[in-house]
Amino acid sequence: MTDVAMVTAGNYEQYFTMGQQVYGHIINPHTGYPSIGLRSVTIICPDVELADGLDEVVFVKGPTAGLAFINSLKGVDCTLITYDNRTLVSRGMTLNYYHGPTATHP
Incomplete structure (x- = not known):
């Protein structure tokens, strides 16, 4: 990737972790409690300051609303990992799973 x-x-x-719930360090300002639903948010866009701000916004919004928000922006893409280990990508990205090397036989 460049630029x-x-x-x-x-x-x-x-x-x-308390009980069965994992609590992270990203706080939802509407509730005062840690954001839930996502493990990881990766933002790709032309501006590092914008990307750094958007990752927390998406975390707070959660997987569905966060993905919809990113899909409404031009030139911004994201990859989300949910608590149930689903990988979600914005409309400008393609998800390709790595399956490991294929064995060759003589």
Whole structure:
């Protein structure tokens, strides 16, 4: 990639678990509680400051509203990892899973 910024925010390093719920460090300003529903948000866009701000916005909005928000912006794409380990991508991205090397036989 050239001439773009890529920023990732995640709740996979700074978090605690209480009961069955994982609580991360990204706080929802509407509730005062940690945002839930996403493990990771990666934003790709031309501006690093914009990307850094958008990753928290998407975290707070959650997977459905966050993806819809990014899809409404020009020149911005994202990849989301949900708490149930689904990978979601914005309309400008293609998801390709890595399946490992294929064995060759003589």
